[in-house]
Amino acid sequence: MIKHPRGPFAAGDQVQLTDPKGRQHRLVLAPGRSFHTHRGALAHDDLIGRPEGSLVTSAGGTPYLAFRPLLADYSISMVRGAAVVYPKDAAQIVGLADIFPGARVVEAGAGSGALSCWLLRAVGEHGSVTSFERRSDFAEIAAANVEQYFGGPHPAWRLMVGELDAAGITGVDRVVLDMLAPWDHAAAAAAMLMPGGLVCCYVATVTQLARTVGVLREQGNFAEPAAWETLQRGWHVDGLAVRPEHRMVGHTGFLVTARRLADGVVAPPRRRRPSKGAEAAAAEAAGAEAAAAAVLVRGEHESSGRNGMEAEDREG
Numbered sequence: 040m041i042k043h044p045r046g047p048f049a050a051g052d053q054v055q056l057t058d059p060k061g062r063q064h065r066l067v068l069a070p071g072r073s074f075h076t077h078r079g080a081l082a083h084d085d086l087i088g089r090p091e092g093s094l095v096t097s098a099g100g101t102p103y104l105a106f107r108p109l110l111a112d113y114s115i116s117m118v119r120g121a122a123v124v125y126p127k128d129a130a131q132i133v134g135l136a137d138i139f140p141g142a143r144v145v146e147a148g149a150g151s152g153a154l155s156c157w158l159l160r161a162v163g164e165h166g167s168v169t170s171f172e173r174r175s176d177f178a179e180i181a182a183a184n185v186e187q188y189f190g191g192p193h194p195a196w197r198l199m200v201g202e203l204d205a206a207g208i209t210g211v212d213r214v215v216l217d218m219l220a221p222w223d224h225a226a227a228a229a230a231m232l233m234p235g236g237l238v239c240c241y242v243a244t245v246t247q248l249a250r251t252v253g254v255l256r257e258q259g260n261f262a263e264p265a266a267w268e269t270l271q272r273g274w275h276v277d278g279l280a281v282r283p284e285h286r287m288v289g290h291t292g293f294l295v296t297a298r299r300l301a302d303g304v305v306a307p308p309r310r311r312r313p314s315k316g317a318e319a320a321a322a323e324a325a326g327a328e329a330a331a332a333a334v335l336v337r338g339e340h341e342s343s344g345r346n347g348m349e350a351e352d353r354e355g
């Protein structure tokens with residue numbers, strides 16, 4: 040059974056120490072061991088048995104506040120293979136993709152396992168999360184991160200090393216795709232999802248966003264997709280100096296969600312008339328596609344483009 044650690048610190052707990060400058064360190068408590076900072080050592084035994092939110096002082100006299108890390112803290116400081124889903128997006132996925140206790144979720148790719156932790160926490164022990172990861176080195180990192188977070192194997196998690204494969208998977212409530220080309224798996228998502236289920240795609244670039252929405256629409260077994268992004272701007276609040284922070288978590292990615300229609304249902308045509316600009320752009324895109332096809336027929340090479348490169352970077 041997974042037990043979320045609470046109460047006084049105990050051996051085996053993860054602890055996050057924050058110094059007066061806001062610098063953070065993470066350690067796992069072990070009796071008799073010491074944590075060494077450039078401000079002197081700190082005995083783990085000084086923490087074991089103390090309540091969360093305690094202040095401990097290193098041998099050099101620096102005070103540290105001690106808490107168990109939040110999942111948001113853990114996920115951005117975890118060992119990484121692939122880039123992780125940022126907490127602001129993970130929170131949106133759990134909330135707006137409606138991941139509920141007991142849900143059956145399929146995820147790809149697992150990457151470093153950050154989103155897997157959020158999904159597992161939301162579905163709980165009576166749900167299921169099946170995560171596909173095609174790179175075995177990333178799968179190993181994901182497995183270690185998820186085990187470390189939950190203090191052991193999570194009973195609701197199944198990690199599959201390989202390409203996302205819908206074979207034999209049906210009756211799923213949610214499919215969450217964080218990968219370079221989610222449109223390649225839109226049909227697999229529809230095959231796995233039960234009517235009313237939801238697919239959620241997290242993509243890094245505008246071109247990926249357009250292609251994902253386009254394919255979900257064309258496929259015909261999803262209701263109209265919703266697409267959005269979030270920008271998170273912290274505020275500096277100090278007396279009369281109340282202003283936005285100079286730095287913010289700006290672009291991370293876009294989210295797309297769409298609900299699975301019942302088999303045989305054709306979504307009613309959208310009532311919104313596309314703007315003139317959209318029509319012109321669609322005609323232009325159709326023309327460009329025809330021109331590109333002609334180029335390919337002549338045997339020239341397709342260019343990969345910069346956006347593709349950037350998205351690859353996130354994968355790696």
Ligand SMILES: C[S@@+](CC[C@H](N)C(=O)[O-])C[C@H]1O[C@@H](n2cnc3c(N)ncnc32)[C@H](O)[C@@H]1O
Pocket residue numbers: 121122123124147148149150151152153154155171172173174177201202203217218219220353354
């Ligand atoms: C950006 S990372 C996912 C990060 C992950 N959500 C996290 O929070 O740690 C994308 C991952 O998808 C994997 N991937 C891409 N296409 C895949 C596919 N068709 N099947 C399985 N994994 C895939 C890549 O190997 C990569 O590890």
